[in-house]
Amino acid sequence: MRRLLNAALACAATATLAPAAYAGPRTTIAVDRTTVATKLGQTFLIQSTVTNHGGTAASGLIAHLNVLSLRPGLYVDPEDWSSHRTRYLAPIPAGGATTITWKLAAVNAGDLGVYIAVLPRGGPAVEPIAGPLVHVTISDRRTLDAGGILPLAVGIPALLALTTAALRISRRRTTRASSSGAGALRS
Amino acid sequence: MPATAVVLGQELRDLWLGGRALVLSLAFSLLLSAIAYLVATNRALNFLEQRETVNLTLQVAVAVGALLALLTAADAISGERERRTLESLLLTPASRLAIVAGKLVASLSLWLAAFAITIAYVWFLGRGVGIAGDALASGIVVGTLLAIFLASLGILISLFATSNRGSLSLSLFLLLALFAPTQLPSAATSGWAGDLLLRVNPVTAGEHYIGRIVVDGRGWSEDIAWLTSPLIAAAIAAALALAIGAQRLNLSGGASA
Numbered sequence: 001m002r003r004l005l006n007a008a009l010a011c012a013a014t015a016t017l018a019p020a021a022y023a024g025p026r027t028t029i030a031v032d033r034t035t036v037a038t039k040l041g042q043t044f045l046i047q048s049t050v051t052n053h054g055g056t057a058a059s060g061l062i063a064h065l066n067v068l069s070l071r072p073g074l075y076v077d078p079e080d081w082s083s084h085r086t087r088y089l090a091p092i093p094a095g096g097a098t099t100i101t102w103k104l105a106a107v108n109a110g111d112l113g114v115y116i117a118v119l120p121r122g123g124p125a126v127e128p129i130a131g132p133l134v135h136v137t138i139s140d141r142r143t144l145d146a147g148g149i150l151p152l153a154v155g156i157p158a159l160l161a162l163t164t165a166a167l168r169i170s171r172r173r174t175t176r177a178s179s180s181g182a183g184a185l186r187s
Numbered sequence: 188m189p190a191t192a193v194v195l196g197q198e199l200r201d202l203w204l205g206g207r208a209l210v211l212s213l214a215f216s217l218l219l220s221a222i223a224y225l226v227a228t229n230r231a232l233n234f235l236e237q238r239e240t241v242n243l244t245l246q247v248a249v250a251v252g253a254l255l256a257l258l259t260a261a262d263a264i265s266g267e268r269e270r271r272t273l274e275s276l277l278l279t280p281a282s283r284l285a286i287v288a289g290k291l292v293a294s295l296s297l298w299l300a301a302f303a304i305t306i307a308y309v310w311f312l313g314r315g316v317g318i319a320g321d322a323l324a325s326g327i328v329v330g331t332l333l334a335i336f337l338a339s340l341g342i343l344i345s346l347f348a349t350s351n352r353g354s355l356s357l358s359l360f361l362l363l364a365l366f367a368p369t370q371l372p373s374a375a376t377s378g379w380a381g382d383l384l385l386r387v388n389p390v391t392a393g394e395h396y397i398g399r400i401v402v403d404g405r406g407w408s409e410d411i412a413w414l415t416s417p418l419i420a421a422a423i424a425a426a427l428a429l430a431i432g433a434q435r436l437n438l439s440g441g442a443s444a
Contacts, residue, residue, distance in 0.1 A: 041237065149227040152311055153220035156304060160213040167206055 026054035027092075029116055029131030036136045040109045046134055048116045050089065051097040059091035060121040064128075065102050070111040070135070077100070080107045088121070104136075112136040190281035194289025199296060202259065208297055211255050216304050220413040222247055223308045241313040241322050242401040245305070246394050247328040252301030253390075254362060256334040259294035260341030261358035265348040265440060266434075274438055287432030291342050291425070292360045298334035302327055318401060325407075332417040336389055337362065339424035346432055349440045365390040386413065389420035 032047040052058040065085040067078040078085060082104045094097050104114065114136055119128040200251050202208040226240045264287075267273035276286060306323060313319035348354030368376070368391045370382055375381055385391045396413040399405045 140312040149224055150312065152307060153224045156307060157213060157216045157220055159305075160209065160216050164213055165208060167204065167209060171204070171206070 001051050027052055027058055027118055027129055029063075029129060031116070031131055034132055034134055036114075036134060037139070038106050038136070039139050040106050041101060042070055043105050044136075046102045046114060046116075047099055048102065048131055049099045050092060050118055052092040052094060055094050057091045057093050057096075061089040063087045063089055063100055063117050064117050064119070065104075066115055066117065067104070068113050069108070070113050074108055074110050074112075076108060076112065076175055081105055082086070089118075095108045105121065106136075109138045112138065166183055190285035191292075192287045194276075194281055194286050195292050198263075198289055198293030201294060202296065202379055207371040208259070208300065211258075211297060212300050212304060213383070215251055215255065215301050218251060219248060219305065219308050223312060226312065237312070237316045238318055238402045238404070239316055241309055241316075242398055244308055244312055245322050245326045245397060245401060247399065248301060248305040248308070249326055249333060249394065250303050250366060250390075252277040252330055253304070253333040253337045254273045255301055255343035256294050257337040257358050257362055258355065259297050260291065260338040261345050261348075261354045262351060263290040263294060263342060264345040264436065265351040265354040266345075268438065268440060269351045277436070277438065280292055282398045282433070283436040284429060286443065287342060287346075287429055287436060291338055291428060294338045294341065295331075295334055298330060298338075302330055318404075321403045322397075325397050329417060332414070332421045333390060333393050335421040336417065336424045339421070339428035342428040342432060343424070346428075347440055387416055389417040 003125060016150065026050050030049045030051065033051075036044055036046070038044050050061065063086075065078070065082055067076055067081045069076045082102060086105070087100055089098055089100075100116075102114075102116070112135075114134040116131040117128040118131075120126060222244055226243065264273065267276060277283075281289075305326065309322050309326070310319045313322050340361060341354075344357050344361075345354045348357070363389060368388055371381070374387055385395055392413045392415070396410055396417075399410045399413065400407065
């Protein structure tokens with residue numbers, strides 16, 4: 001009896017708290033591609049489309065981007081991959097759709113997964129709707145060829161240091177010559 | 188030979204043959220070497236997109252190059268006052284306008300030398316992605332405007348400063364205040380007030396313009412509006428420095444002079 005009462009109360013709470021405009025399972029997410037292959041240090045774009053298949057406008061939705069490693073041993077901080085991972089969506093009319101472009105930077109090399117989830121701003125805890133996984137393969141490469149940097153990093157200051165030293169020596173000699181000339185004149 | 192050219196020649200000799208400018212340029216090259224070495228070899232910095240690496244190096248070069256011009260200008264008059272060499276300069280037939288103009292242009296030579304040093308680093312970092320040319324071109328335009336603005340500001344401060352230490356301190360404080368908005372988080376500059384602050388401040392506007400060209404690969408004319416405040420600031424500050432300098436350059440300094 002008590003269980004029945006609790007279940008009835010929970011159903012009543014869901015019906016009351018759920019925002020009427022939240023489209024729930026009538027909302028779907030599609031992405032423009034499911035595989036990305038790029039190099040470390042590059043940026044790439046993923047476009048997602050949130051479609052409202054319901055009969056009423058879907059409002060109060062949040063789209064969230066997530067990044068994870070598909071292999072153990074690789075630490076991924078999604079904040080490094082995209083600085084703008086949470087988007088508060090404008091109401092989507094019935095049968096309408098909205099497209100979101102996500103800019104990501106390839107921060108780690110390896111096999112990674114990217115997905116977008118949509119969830120309501122308020123109301124009871126509901127399962128987020130997740131879009132298809134985008135499999136991202138980042139090949140390891142140094143964005144800069146470090147070879148040759150050392151001669152440049154040492155060479156230019158060395159050249160300037162030599163010029164400065166040569167100038168000081170030249171000035172010292174000139175000063176010494178002029179002071180000895182003045183001394184000779186005095187004597 | 189016009190008096191300005193004579194003053195300029197003398198100032199350049201003092202700066203470069205005297206060794207002060209060479210020492211500052213050496214310090215500048217050491218800084219750029221450290222940055223270039225770190226971004227090329229350090230794993231944590233190496234993941235930066237190559238355009239961002241060039242942008243980082245160029246922005247540091249522009250900022251520090253303009254700082255060198257500012258410091259030289261801030262010392263130009265108050266320093267001569269303290270070294271008691273201004274009196275002999277004022278006794279020459281050169282007009283006060285010629286003296287101020289010569290000192291202003293001489294202080295800009297520090298920026299030009301800094302830019303010449305920067306070329307090698309930007310070429311090294313930007314090679315392979317074809318942005319070295321655009322980066323250097325945007326750097327010379329923005330850096331020159333900022334150097335004119337800051338050097339003129341330094342001359343103005345130096346004109347009124349009663350001590351050289353005061354002139355250098357105030358100039359550095361102003362420079363830090365102008366550069367402070369570049370450190371604001373992106374969220375703080377996303378609203379209209381933040382955008383306005385970035386556009387009005389010549390330093391942030393100039394650095395933003397460089398970023399647009401180097402990182403985003405935008406065309407020169409697409410974001411040209413961002414150059415408005417550096418251009419206006421350079422023109423107004425230079426005009427004020429010359430006009431006020433022509434009237435107020437004297438031995439004592441101070442606001443009542």
